[in-house]
Amino acid sequence: MKEKDNQVLRVLAKQYPSIAAASTEIINLQSIMNLPKGTEHFLTDIHGEYEQFNHVLKNGSGSVRKKIDEEFGNTISSRDKKSLATLIYYPEEKLEIVRKEEDNLEDWYKISLHRLVQIIKRVSSKYTRSKVRKALPKDFAYVIEELITEKEEIHDKEAYYNEIIRTIIRIGRAPQFIVALSQLIQRLVIDHLHIVGDIYDRGPGPHIIMDTLCAYHSVDVQWGNHDVAWMGAASGHMACIANVIRIAARYGNLDTLEDGYGINLLPLATFVMDVYEHTDCSVFAVRTGKNRNRKALDLDIRMHKAMAILQFKLEGQLIRRHPEFHMEDRVLLERIDFQKGTVRLGSGGREYAMRDMDFPTVNPADPLALTEEEEEVMRGLQQAFLNCEKLQRHVRFLYSKGGLYKIYNGNLLYHGCMPMEEDGSFAGVEICGKAYSGKALYDILEHHARRGYYAKDQAERTMGQDLMWYIWAGKGSPVFGKDKMAAFERYFVDEKETHEERKNSYYRLLEQEETVDRILKEFGLHGKESHIVNGHVPVEQIHGESPIKCGGRLLIIDGGFSKAYQAKTGIAGYTLVCSSRGMQLVAHEPFESACAAIVNESDLFSHYLDVETYVHRKLVADTDVGRELREQVYYLEELLEAYRDGTLREE
Known part of the structure; x- marks a missing residue:
């Protein structure tokens, strides 16, 4: 056994001091690797538009509505689905409206609670019980776990669950419970959030967005130039x-x-x-x-x-x-x-x-x-x-x-561009004399x-x-990607040709497969399943431009979250969702306000663009986390062998 491996095993032995403990963890990790991978959500170029950002975050770029459709199919009306979705996005505000308008509030509570519990069962199914338990709100953790966990020992399960819900309503805790369930659904629908740059400037609420991100359960940020x-x-x-x-x-x-x-x-x-x-x-x-x-x-x-x-x-x-x-x-x-x-x-x-x-x-x-x-x-x-x-x-x-960049589950995320020369080679930029x-x-x-x-x-x-x-x-900056920032010219010179900010050659070359392959290879990525997810330059859908470049290998998902860009782009931004079944771009309609979304029960996404549908459903084993788990299993099995052959003693 190598000395390094021996040291690893001795550290592991303190955490798993017996054959039983090591065996249990191996079984646990192997089972986790066979669960579907969690859904990733990609947003970029938010530019301070906190109301639209919060709405897209709450609805998971349509992921919540998809779960509602999957769960209920044609068993409830389209209007009821919209109402349920709005309740999940804005539970406090929706409850305030319902209290004023609903004649039979108790029945409404009963129906809504049952539906919310059904959705939670669906969205939690791809996670371990331990992970779901950690996500449960402290005040209602025990009750929610009872409602979403099958109880084989209880013959009349429906009566058991109905009594829990009746009691919640009778003791006056239904509103608080609905809020907790709705927030839990939002939490479980998206496993990880990627912000591909430019949180700040133009819009009024970057500080509100930052407060939200600081409290988010799992997030990374690729810095934009702003x-x-x-x-x-x-x-x-x-x-x-x-x-x-x-x-x-x-x-x-x-x-x-x-x-x-x-x-x-x-x-x-x-x-x-x-x-x-x-x-x-x-x-x-x-x-x-x-x-x-x-x-x-x-x-x-x-x-x-x-x-x-x-x-x-x-x-x-x-x-x-x-x-x-x-x-x-x-x-x-x-x-x-x-x-x-x-x-x-x-x-x-x-x-x-x-x-x-x-x-x-x-x-x-x-x-x-x-x-x-x-x-x-x-x-x-x-x-x-x-x-x-x-x-x-x-x-x-x-x-x-x-x-400035992130490699995550085989995809490369960055804001801006890879600076390139006209011939497609990587441009050299002098930094501190080199x-x-x-x-x-x-x-x-x-x-x-x-x-x-x-x-x-x-x-x-x-x-x-x-x-x-x-x-x-700077003109050599990868996250800026232009020859100049023409603020001076826009203020002081009438001639429009002086206002032009010429883009780096990257933007001309990004439809070429060799360009995308060269960039991915530079970051150690290979194979057709790797993608570049890119922000920074608004996609002008109004002029027929597509966010899908190079046959889906490169995705530019800035479509104009910022109101300042929407007349130019024709939409209110693209986002990307990567689930266990595939990748989809989501085009968003302009956002009026949270108040209008609640009152009109309207959603923002207008249509989906399929980027890739996986032949086989992606599992945790296929992700970065899966690679880490396989390494842990390898060492745990080595530990098991060391216990069995007497190299290490059980505690």
């Missing part, structure tokens, strides 16, 4: 802070910072009212659906402009510090001719007229320099971000549950992003933070 910008801001990086606040101002979501995270923007507002009071801010409109009074909206617009100028200054300074970024053409404040009112854009330096030249804090002789007032404002904002307990907790969650490409590029950028938040050494921390900004908007 997430990394917030992570950089939380680390105290001023250019990231300026980007985060500018975007919040642009979309009318400064409340996210002030109310959601408790970040004090009063010093910024005071600075803006003083310095930008008589400044032309006409090109800095705020996109908001909220009813804002004229004075508040005017302040938001001025804050929008002030933060944009601060962003362009700070980014220019950062690019000057890092010539290896090869982004000199993006130091645009230095390319302005302040006398002519023009700016030179692109490598050719073509001149374009500026729409706005009213810059009260820009010194033409040194346009990247911050004024004393701007320095003071940025230092205050930096401290506010660093000392925000809620933001820091959310960002630590992103670090603990996330990364060129990286392919998987190594992802790994080195993630390493520096972690050091930017956690490193004790200041130089290492500063480099990591600068690289977080590069991940957000």
